Amino acid sequence: MTAMASEQTPKSASPLQVAKAVLWSFLGIRARAAHESDVTRLKPAQVIIAGLIGAAIFVLSLVLLVRFIVSSAA
Amino acid sequence: MSAVIDSGHAHDEHRPDGGIMRWVTTTNHKDIGTLYLWFSFTMLLVGGMLALAIRAELFQPGLQFWHPEFFNQLTTMHGLIMVFGAIMPAFVGFANWQVPLMIGAPDMAFARLNNWSFWMLPVAATLLVGSFFVPGGATAAGWTIYAPLSTQMGPGMDLAIFALHIMGASSIMGSINIITTILNMRAPGMTLLRMPLFVWTWLITAYLLIAVMPVLAGAITMLLTDRHFGTSFFNAAGGGDPVMFQHIFWFFGHPEVYIMILPGFGIISQVIPAFSRKPLFGYSSMVYATASIAVLSFIVWAHHMFTVGMPTAGILFFMYATVLIAVPTGVKVFNWLTTMWRGSMSFETPMLFAVGFIFVFTMGGFTGLILAIMPIDIQLQDTYYVVAHFHYVLVAGSLFSLFAGFYFWVPKWTGRMYDEKLGKWHFWLSMIFFNVTFFPMHFLGLAGMPRRIPDYALQFAGFNEIASIGAFGFGLSQILFLWIALKVTVLGQGEKAGQRPWEGADTLEWTHLPSPAPYHSFDEQPVLG
Numbered sequence: 001m002t003a004m005a006s007e008q009t010p011k012s013a014s015p016l017q018v019a020k021a022v023l024w025s026f027l028g029i030r031a032r033a034a035h036e037s038d039v040t041r042l043k044p045a046q047v048i049i050a051g052l053i054g055a056a057i058f059v060l061s062l063v064l065l066v067r068f069i070v071s072s073a074a
Numbered sequence: 075m076s077a078v079i080d081s082g083h084a085h086d087e088h089r090p091d092g093g094i095m096r097w098v099t100t101t102n103h104k105d106i107g108t109l110y111l112w113f114s115f116t117m118l119l120v121g122g123m124l125a126l127a128i129r130a131e132l133f134q135p136g137l138q139f140w141h142p143e144f145f146n147q148l149t150t151m152h153g154l155i156m157v158f159g160a161i162m163p164a165f166v167g168f169a170n171w172q173v174p175l176m177i178g179a180p181d182m183a184f185a186r187l188n189n190w191s192f193w194m195l196p197v198a199a200t201l202l203v204g205s206f207f208v209p210g211g212a213t214a215a216g217w218t219i220y221a222p223l224s225t226q227m228g229p230g231m232d233l234a235i236f237a238l239h240i241m242g243a244s245s246i247m248g249s250i251n252i253i254t255t256i257l258n259m260r261a262p263g264m265t266l267l268r269m270p271l272f273v274w275t276w277l278i279t280a281y282l283l284i285a286v287m288p289v290l291a292g293a294i295t296m297l298l299t300d301r302h303f304g305t306s307f308f309n310a311a312g313g314g315d316p317v318m319f320q321h322i323f324w325f326f327g328h329p330e331v332y333i334m335i336l337p338g339f340g341i342i343s344q345v346i347p348a349f350s351r352k353p354l355f356g357y358s359s360m361v362y363a364t365a366s367i368a369v370l371s372f373i374v375w376a377h378h379m380f381t382v383g384m385p386t387a388g389i390l391f392f393m394y395a396t397v398l399i400a401v402p403t404g405v406k407v408f409n410w411l412t413t414m415w416r417g418s419m420s421f422e423t424p425m426l427f428a429v430g431f432i433f434v435f436t437m438g439g440f441t442g443l444i445l446a447i448m449p450i451d452i453q454l455q456d457t458y459y460v461v462a463h464f465h466y467v468l469v470a471g472s473l474f475s476l477f478a479g480f481y482f483w484v485p486k487w488t489g490r491m492y493d494e495k496l497g498k499w500h501f502w503l504s505m506i507f508f509n510v511t512f513f514p515m516h517f518l519g520l521a522g523m524p525r526r527i528p529d530y531a532l533q534f535a536g537f538n539e540i541a542s543i544g545a546f547g548f549g550l551s552q553i554l555f556l557w558i559a560l561k562v563t564v565l566g567q568g569e570k571a572g573q574r575p576w577e578g579a580d581t582l583e584w585t586h587l588p589s590p591a592p593y594h595s596f597d598e599q600p601v602l603g
Contacts, residue, residue: 021362024359024362025362025363025365025366026366026369026402027366027401028359028360028363028366028367028401028402028404028406029356029359029362029363029405030356030358030359032358034358035357035358038267038358039265039267039268044266051365051369054369055369055372055373059373059395062391062394062395063387063391065394066387066390066391066394067387070386070387070390
């Protein structure tokens with residue numbers, strides 16, 4: 001375990017990488033190579049926070065889309 | 075008690091006590107899994123008998139057997155018993171048996187909590203089923219127990235509320251146990267993204283349960299205080315709002331739909347690769363799709379309420395969000411198909427149920443999409459089309475996945491192979507009669523037959539007759555399943571199963587444990603490469 005942990009620590013994921021993983025997850029698709037790097041780099045806490053932010057953005061963009069449609073119909 | 079006093083000696087020597095006390099006091103995940111599975115199968119038969127009582131009444135137009143009031147009790151209790159008594163505990167039973175075996179853990183994290191969360195269920199079931207015998211009979215407000223119907227009914231409603239509270243508490247405790255086990259007790263080397271899909275789906279489902287069961291508890295507590303303690307949460311005359319009940323209920327109810335299918339997805343994701351002799355296609359996308367479905371499940375609840383009335387913006391939001399869930403779900407279906415693509419497939423009973431699952435569940439998914447489109451939903455709300463839709467998802471989805479899981483893992487549980495010939499009969503009878511029962515309901519719904527009615531207009535007679543015949547065939551087919559299960563588990567009949575009877579199965583329970591899995595397994599953690 002310690003050996004694995006020391007292997008993982010040096011390359012933790014950047015916010016952009018976490019965002020990418022989460023955005024792909026909303027579609028439900030992930031390439032194998034990207035998965036391999038997720039396994040070693042992503043931490044659960046990062047993914048959960050990014051997931052919640054992603055869900056919020058998703059809801060907001062849907063709300064915006066709906067507002068646009070409703071206002072253009074009026 | 076003696077088990078507690080004697081607990082000084084070495085753990086390896088622990089064998090179960092004989093007799094009934096073994097089952098009452100057990101803290102062993104395999105025993106508790108078995109209890110859950112027998113309990114849920116019993117409830118399936120009880121709920122199934124209620125369904126047959128419904129279908130007997132609907133075989134012909136006109137009132138045949140039951141008063142309309144009792145008919146409403148039948149539909150309500152059928153729904154409540156199947157959802158909370160059969161499907162949910164059955165998946166918990168699978169989790170109890172399989173999660174420790176698949177992650178290389180010796181048992182569940184909280185063994186006594188585990189015992190408690192099971193033994194609350196028979197109490198709840200007794201309250202629920204017993205409510206038929208109180209004055210006024212069982213609750214007849216539909217499984218959704220909408221206010222103000224549910225604020226008006228007799229003591230049967232109170233019993234249902236208490237039963238739901240107890241079942242909810244049991245589910246939450248089970249979920250805490252499953253999450254703790256998965257996060258803390260995995261074998262060294264089994265990182266989160268190397269866990270078998272069944273474990274992943276249960277991890278996500280357990281979080282969903284913890285998030286929404288308290289919401290249901292809140293809703294039914296408000297019902298209870300409205301009924302007996304003078305509050306007016308759902309009473310417009312007192313400043314409350316009955317529509318609020320629907321919002322709260324479905325904020326629980328829609329994630330609940332996924333609670334009942336995600337572990338099924340997990341089982342199918344173990345069975346398909348094993349019988350295709352190929353690794354699962356797109357493992358990580360399966361994990362991500364599951365998580366994505368879980369997140370989306372929280373923002374679609376009001377699609378159950380399009381006809382209740384809401385602002386156009388609200389309708390559009392819930393419609394779009396609902397339709398978008400089809401994307402991750404579709405990814406899963408395509409991943410299963412591509413797993414099978416050019417695989418060296420064989421069709422033993424678990425695989426038959428898995429392939430059958432994909433076929434019929436997808437149909438249920440598509441009718442769900444149709445219902446998500448608001449202008450169509452306005453026409454089809456509360457018709458038999460909806461009944462057809464959710465039975466395609468819950469029977470052909472959840473129940474078929476449970477059957478697939480049973481046939482897949484029973485050699486590991488008992489050390490014996492089930493009767494393959496009878497298993498295949500069970501599959502084909504279930505598959506055919508399922509479709510005979512529920513496919514005509516689409517036509518009934520499109521023609522305008524409302525759900526939850528004991529009598530109907532003459533033009534619906536033909537398809538109702540077919541559906542009733544199918545229902546009795548489906549019900550009788552499950553007696554065959556009971557015989558198959560008794561044969562292999564209780565009577566111990568069947569060929570001896572090797573450690574790994576399915577050559578394509580490669581999770582820890584197949585690669586590291588003999589069949590049957592010993593009473594105490596993984597006392598020493600396996601180490602993964």
